[in-house]
Amino acid sequence: MSGDDYFKEYERVEMQRLMLDDRPRTEAYKSVILDSRNSIKGKVILDVGSGTGILSMFCAQAGAKKVYAVEASAMAKLSKEIIKENNLSDVIEVHQCLVEELELTEQVDVIVSEWMGFFLFHEGMLSAVIEARDRFLKPDGVIIPESADLWVAPCRLPRYFDYWDNVYGLKMQTLGKFQRENQKEPVVTDVEEMDLMAEESVVKSVVLKTVTPDELKQFKFRTLVPATRDGKYQGLCLWFVCNFSIDEDNLFFLSTKPGEPKTHWKQTAVVFPFDIEVEKGDPIAFEIVFRNRLDDARKYSIEVTMLDPEKEEHPTPCYCKMTKCVVIQKYLEERSNREEDDENILVDDEDDEGQS
Incomplete structure (x- = not known):
């Protein structure tokens, strides 16, 4: 999938529906944003790869002062209408461009992004988040996920x-x-x-x-x-x-x-x-x-x-069946038992002294 094809894929409503229907994913973002209002309220937010704008809207609901939603695909145009539909256009500003092309007049307090790809990195957007962090995030800012x-x-x-x-x-x-x-x-x-x-x-x-x-x-x-x-x-x-x-x-x-x-x-x-x-x-x-x-x-x-x-090289202890590991397991187990017995004897001696 080329760079152009990557963004065209995200223009498809079916792809957006697939991600919106992913409840563990969407609920995780919704929960952290709405339940951490103190970290969002009155803050400037940058949403990298904003798609439908759902994360931007969660941030607006949590009291964000300003949200910059950045989406490179044509979904950006639709997201403007979705945001307008929810009466949040006064807070959320949509930019249809790559993060590398984005120009802002201020630094942001929080970056939020659903950047993860298959096995975390494949076909993901971590490089875009790093670019946004280096260019726009305040030194004491936070990134979601952390x-x-x-x-x-x-x-x-x-x-x-x-x-x-x-x-x-x-x-x-x-x-x-x-x-x-x-x-x-x-x-x-x-x-x-x-x-x-x-x-x-x-x-x-x-x-x-x-x-x-x-x-x-x-x-x-x-x-x-x-x-x-x-x-x-x-x-x-x-x-x-x-x-x-x-x-x-x-x-x-x-x-x-x-x-x-x-x-x-x-x-x-x-x-x-x-x-x-x-x-x-x-x-x-x-x-x-x-x-x-x-x-x-x-x-x-x-x-x-x-x-x-x-x-x-095997870890110590290793719980595999190889002879050397079984021998080490046995030795460590016996040593642990001896130390436990010594501790019990010490406790008994202290109890005897207390009673005398």
């Missing part, structure tokens, strides 16, 4: 593997194998919580006030985790969690983790061309690398490397 984490966990993907075992009573594993071997891109899909095969890990954390473009060009994550159940290890599941908390009294999070209320982002799966049978406790090791694509700065390529658990 931070975000990208998570990963090994998973099974029955939709891409088991489905082909029985298609109307017939086997079509040949077609399934062909699909997996030619699956060059990650897929956006719903992954069930029961399909996660190991504990999740944070791949990348970003704090919106401090993140820089350079640290987003490429990043990687290497880990070793024990399988938490028996089954087929068939891919990696990616999702994100955003922290919307702009003050200590109001804590809000938006999670796209499997098992949480479904969002239009769903989850992103890196589908392996083959599956690996694992038992609970088996070590799973991998490295995942994210690279900003040269042909489109909004997109990322993902590269996964399977690692040999025998050659990887």
Whole structure:
């Protein structure tokens, strides 16, 4: 999707309806804005990628002094009418342009943006938020959301593997194998919580006030985790969690983790061309690398490397089934029991002294 196609996609009413119907997403923004009125009331707000203007209107309802809504697509024209329809034109000023082209006569107190893409960064607008922050945000200003984490966990993907075992009573594993071997891109899909095969890990954390473009060009994550159940290890599941908390009294999070209320982002799966049978406790090791694509700065390529658990450094303690880790677990458990016994003896001695 080229830059022009990206903005044309957001002109479609169907796309806007999809996002508006995403209740976890929309309610998260509505809750943090309306329940944090003290951080919004009387303030100047910049809404980056404002779309229909719904976040701008939430800010106006919360008492914002002025809201600058920036939308590059033709949706900006419709949003002006929507804002007028809600009698908020005196507060909200719509600009149809890129953030890079925006000119304001004042600095802003708050930047609000629904910038997240698939697996947080892909086809997102974080670069535009950074541009807006560097040009327009006051030093003591805040950004909504405040931070975000990208998570990963090994998973099974029955939709891409088991489905082909029985298609109307017939086997079509040949077609399934062909699909997996030619699956060059990650897929956006719903992954069930029961399909996660190991504990999740944070791949990348970003704090919106401090993140820089350079640290987003490429990043990687290497880990070793024990399988938490028996089954087929068939891919990696990616999702994100955003922290919307702009003050200590109001804590809000938006999670796209499997098992949480479904969002239009769903989850992103890196589908392996083959599956690996694992038992609970088996070590799973991998490295995942994210690279900003040269042909489109909004997109990322993902590269996964399977690692040999025998050659990887294990955390301490590690709860996998490898002999060295089992021995360390046993040693730490015995040491903990001895320390607990020593503490109990000390307490008993103090009680005896108190009674004498």
